[in-house]
Amino acid sequence: MDKLNREMDEQLQKRVADLTAHNDETGDGKLDAADLKAQLNRIEAQLELQDQQNRHIMRNQRLRMMLSIAMTVVLLVALGVFWYYSRIAYNQVMQATAQVNELAETLQSSLSTVDPEALDSMMQDLPEITEQLKRIDVDALNQVLDGLPTLMDSVNKLQTQVESIAGLFGNLGSVFRS
Incomplete structure (x- = not known):
C-alpha cells in the first residue's frame, strides 16, 4: 500500500x-x-x-x-x-x-x-x-460355536418333523375313535 x-x-x-x-x-x-x-x-x-x-x-x-x-x-x-x-x-x-x-x-x-x-x-x-x-481349548470352542447355527437349524427341523408326526398320530387316533 x-x-x-x-x-x-x-x-x-x-x-x-x-x-x-x-x-x-x-x-x-x-x-x-x-x-x-x-x-x-x-x-x-x-x-x-x-x-x-x-x-x-x-x-x-x-x-x-x-x-x-x-x-x-x-x-x-x-x-x-x-x-x-x-x-x-x-x-x-x-x-x-x-x-x-x-x-x-x-x-x-x-x-x-x-x-x-x-x-x-x-x-x-x-x-x-x-x-x-x-x-478350555479356545480353538475347539470356536469350532463348536461356528457349528452351533447349523445344529440349531437341524434341531428346529427335527422339532418340526416331530410335531408333524405327533399331529399325524393325533389325527389317526381321532379317526380310530370315531
Whole structure:
C-alpha cells in the first residue's frame, strides 16, 4: 500500500512540476489568463490523481471488508460444527453415564438380594472356575460355536418333523375313535 502511495505521489509531483515549469506563459511575471489556465490544469491533474488514489483505496477497503466477512462466516460455520459435534458427544456421554448407573443399580440390587453366605461360597469357587476356564481349548470352542447355527437349524427341523408326526398320530387316533 505504501509503495502504491509513493508511486502516486511521484506521479502527482511530476505533473505538478511540469505544469509549474510552464506556469508563466507570457514571461512577464504577471498572472494572466494563460497562467490561470495552467493553474487550473495543475489542479485538475491533482484532482485526477487523488481520484485514482481514492478509487484504489476504496477497492482495497471493499476487498478487505469482503475478506473479513468471509473469514467471519467461515469462523461461524466452524464454531457451529464444533458446537454440533460437541453436543452429540455430550449426549452420548450422558447416555453412557445413565447406562453405567443402571448397571450399577442392577448389580447393587442383585448383590443385596444374594445371601452373604452364598456370595462368600461363590467367591471361594471363583478361582477354581477361573482355572477351569483357562484350560478350555479356545480353538475347539470356536469350532463348536461356528457349528452351533447349523445344529440349531437341524434341531428346529427335527422339532418340526416331530410335531408333524405327533399331529399325524393325533389325527389317526381321532379317526380310530370315531
